[in-house]
Amino acid sequence: MATTGKHLFTTLEADGTLTVSLEDVTFDDPTGSQVLVRMEAAPINPSDLAILVGGADMDNAEYSPGKFVAKMPKQANAASITRHGLKLPAGNEGAGTVIAAGDSDAAQALMGQRVSCVPGNAYSQYCMADAGTCLPLGDHASEEGASAFVNPMTALGFVENARADGQDAILHTVGASNLGQMLTRICREDGIGLVNIVRKSDQADLLKDLGAAHVANSSDEDFMDQLTAAIRDTGASYGFDPVGGGKLVDTAFKAMEHVAIERMTEYSRYGSNQQKRMFIYGRLDTGATILTPGYGFGWTLSGWLLFPFLQSVGQDAMDRMRRRVRDNLTTTFASHYKERVTLEEMLTKDAVMDYRTMRTGEKYLVTPWG
Amino acid sequence: MATTGKHLFTTLEADGTLTVSLEDVTFDDPTGSQVLVRMEAAPINPSDLAILVGGADMDNAEYSPGKFVAKMPKQANAASITRHGLKLPAGNEGAGTVIAAGDSDAAQALMGQRVSCVPGNAYSQYCMADAGTCLPLGDHASEEGASAFVNPMTALGFVENARADGQDAILHTVGASNLGQMLTRICREDGIGLVNIVRKSDQADLLKDLGAAHVANSSDEDFMDQLTAAIRDTGASYGFDPVGGGKLVDTAFKAMEHVAIERMTEYSRYGSNQQKRMFIYGRLDTGATILTPGYGFGWTLSGWLLFPFLQSVGQDAMDRMRRRVRDNLTTTFASHYKERVTLEEMLTKDAVMDYRTMRTGEKYLVTPWG
Numbered sequence: 001m002a003t004t005g006k007h008l009f010t011t012l013e014a015d016g017t018l019t020v021s022l023e024d025v026t027f028d029d030p031t032g033s034q035v036l037v038r039m040e041a042a043p044i045n046p047s048d049l050a051i052l053v054g055g056a057d058m059d060n061a062e063y064s065p066g067k068f069v070a071k072m073p074k075q076a077n078a079a080s081i082t083r084h085g086l087k088l089p090a091g092n093e094g095a096g097t098v099i100a101a102g103d104s105d106a107a108q109a110l111m112g113q114r115v116s117c118v119p120g121n122a123y124s125q126y127c128m129a130d131a132g133t134c135l136p137l138g139d140h141a142s143e144e145g146a147s148a149f150v151n152p153m154t155a156l157g158f159v160e161n162a163r164a165d166g167q168d169a170i171l172h173t174v175g176a177s178n179l180g181q182m183l184t185r186i187c188r189e190d191g192i193g194l195v196n197i198v199r200k201s202d203q204a205d206l207l208k209d210l211g212a213a214h215v216a217n218s219s220d221e222d223f224m225d226q227l228t229a230a231i232r233d234t235g236a237s238y239g240f241d242p243v244g245g246g247k248l249v250d251t252a253f254k255a256m257e258h259v260a261i262e263r264m265t266e267y268s269r270y271g272s273n274q275q276k277r278m279f280i281y282g283r284l285d286t287g288a289t290i291l292t293p294g295y296g297f298g299w300t301l302s303g304w305l306l307f308p309f310l311q312s313v314g315q316d317a318m319d320r321m322r323r324r325v326r327d328n329l330t331t332t333f334a335s336h337y338k339e340r341v342t343l344e345e346m347l348t349k350d351a352v353m354d355y356r357t358m359r360t361g362e363k364y365l366v367t368p369w370g
Numbered sequence: 371m372a373t374t375g376k377h378l379f380t381t382l383e384a385d386g387t388l389t390v391s392l393e394d395v396t397f398d399d400p401t402g403s404q405v406l407v408r409m410e411a412a413p414i415n416p417s418d419l420a421i422l423v424g425g426a427d428m429d430n431a432e433y434s435p436g437k438f439v440a441k442m443p444k445q446a447n448a449a450s451i452t453r454h455g456l457k458l459p460a461g462n463e464g465a466g467t468v469i470a471a472g473d474s475d476a477a478q479a480l481m482g483q484r485v486s487c488v489p490g491n492a493y494s495q496y497c498m499a500d501a502g503t504c505l506p507l508g509d510h511a512s513e514e515g516a517s518a519f520v521n522p523m524t525a526l527g528f529v530e531n532a533r534a535d536g537q538d539a540i541l542h543t544v545g546a547s548n549l550g551q552m553l554t555r556i557c558r559e560d561g562i563g564l565v566n567i568v569r570k571s572d573q574a575d576l577l578k579d580l581g582a583a584h585v586a587n588s589s590d591e592d593f594m595d596q597l598t599a600a601i602r603d604t605g606a607s608y609g610f611d612p613v614g615g616g617k618l619v620d621t622a623f624k625a626m627e628h629v630a631i632e633r634m635t636e637y638s639r640y641g642s643n644q645q646k647r648m649f650i651y652g653r654l655d656t657g658a659t660i661l662t663p664g665y666g667f668g669w670t671l672s673g674w675l676l677f678p679f680l681q682s683v684g685q686d687a688m689d690r691m692r693r694r695v696r697d698n699l700t701t702t703f704a705s706h707y708k709e710r711v712t713l714e715e716m717l718t719k720d721a722v723m724d725y726r727t728m729r730t731g732e733k734y735l736v737t738p739w740g
Contacts, residue, residue, distance in 0.1 A: 050639055267458070270677075291661070297673030298675070301670070305666075
């Protein structure tokens with residue numbers, strides 16, 4: 001018995017025309033370990049936005065019901081050459097109800113249950129997912145489980161990574177984001193030192209209410225003093241940044257070096273021997289990352305992505321992390337949404353112009369059935 | 371019996387006044403494992419220049435015999451706050467004759483021999499060095515052994531590092547430098563793939579004469595094609611850059627990603643999973659390092675310094691590397707010099723204005739006894 005529902009596709013043509021639209025897609029019955037999920041909630045994460053709107057001119061796009069057509073500027077289009085002509089789904093993660101299941105025990109066990117899943121085509125009324133990647137939500141609503149994967153596993157991944165590298169403190173450059181709030185709770189629970197950078201005083205207040213001990217506000221005049229004091233207190237020389245562009249990583253390295261230099265008894269022209277480590281895990285700012293001299297040669301900057309990380313830690317660690325998410329879904333790993341939109345509404349100008357700004361703490365949730 | 375000779379010192383005051391001058395320094399007789407070396411040749415490496423002239427205004431400096439006084443611009447001076455008021459020696463490495471030795475067997479064994487050494491104050495007529503850090507030069511002249519440490523050990527270090535990380539190919543962004551030429555010979559001897567970037571066609575010719583198989587000339591219009599072809603042929607996704615500022619590292623990452631994307635069968639919005647690794651080991655350009663988006667998140671950039679690297683590999687590896695240098699001093703590890711200057715001449719405007727440009731293959735050699 002085939003099942004048909006609305007499904008979002010995004011296509012970038014070689015000439016720079018970006019078309020995002022809804023189409024009816026028909027799914028056959030699931031087989032083996034597959035489950036068919038009626039999707040009820042899916043967040044719009046920064047990692048979804050690149051493929052939805054990227055650098056396209058959304059101000060002057062043509063919007064019609066269930067569709068927009070926009071122009072990708074020349075440079076952004078040239079950088080996207082590998083997706084030209086491909087009709088791609090979107091939506092990394094979401095949650096819904098399993099309405100059909102393949103023959104495998106794992107699939108059958110999920111029949112009728114609400115699950116969180118990571119299908120890659122979550123902006124749709126139905127998705128096919130592998131039972132092994134689904135997290136049963138028990139009594140939780142789909143909305144509570146919609147963001148159970150990307151942010152929670154990323155935040156837990158930071159702590160896993162830090163521990164594997166012998167670190168007991170972390171710096172996070174966007175402390176007040178949904179992910180930053182989770183990280184604040186995780187670090188508090190696990191006794192990991194955390195230095196949060198925020199841009200506004202209300203964000204600092206929010207984190208302090210969550211128990212954050214070290215918050216540096218970049219809009220304050222004494223920001224660098226706040227930051228170095230927090231690094232001094234925690235010993236953080238290891239951090240994560242979702243912004244990418246600009247000088248945020250540079251600022252973190254400078255502050256870490258400043259603290260390391262304070263501890264040196266002898267001058268070295270090469271700076272301190274303190275190893276400073278930062279990871280860029282997003283591109284909220286698609287401008288260039290600027291690294292100035294001034295913190296010696298004892299530093300390393302890497303890109304960081306969730307899926308390669310999860311492959312590197314293996315199934316056992318991943319299962320342990322997912323259990324922790326499931327057991328603390330509405331506390332440690334709670335997400336908050338600014339707006340709920342249907343599939344049609346997410347393609348309107350009002351919605352696009354708002355969610356594409358990716359303002360801290362203003363996440364959208366797509367509810368495909370309204 | 372004390373020994374007195376001319377010795378260079380460099381002092382940066384808090385107000386930005388940089389004074390570099392010669393003074394007489396008296397050394398007591400060496401004790402224990404110490405040896406007193408009559409210095410006969412010392413190269414001016416880029417790593418020495420920072421402390422000699424840094425970002426100072428050398429055009430308008432006051433030059434007098436055995437001395438110059440220059441102004442450090444405000445920003446460069448602020449970045450050098452940790453050395454304010456310190457009277458520092460200069461000259462990482464050099465070679466000379468052991469004229470007195472402490473009681474230890476190692477020190478006594480060097481008595482009367484020519485040695486290469488790394489005293490940190492090589493711009494002087496006499497240096498005290500530890501016997502364990504000296505490399506006996508046998509029949510080689512001091513000039514042949516003057517650069518036996520920094521460049522050779524760095525070039526060998528790149529290969530050690532690459533192998534430890536499972537790599538069999540290296541990219542080097544300044545192929546025609548003294549170090550680049552050594553690296554070309556080492557990689558040829560060791561069967562390591564090498565991608566050399568150069569800026570001029572005569573540099574490309576020079577490297578090809580040394581047997582370099584892959585040279586990309588950044589002044590050619592089809593530079594990126596040359597570079598990607600070389601990366602495709604060698605599989606290099608691991609490289610070293612002494613420039614630091616600008617987009618050279620960015621260019622290397624882009625070319626590595628370009629080749630990795632060619633091999634992908636399925637589109638990924640995150641770019642390839644190919645891990646791309648670059649190290650910045652110098653700051654020939656003290657401007658900011660610019661990293662643009664466009665090569666996904668599978669990349670890592672680190673600073674790289676010789677001395678921490680040597681500490682990390684341990685004494686056995688270091689001894690093995692030094693033996694290889696000693697046994698191939700005038701072949702694999704030969705250095706070339708553009709000019710020879712005395713201690714007085716190295717402080718004249720003509721000399722300073724020339725060697726501070728650090729043009730590829732135009733190294734100066736200081737000969738303290740003329």
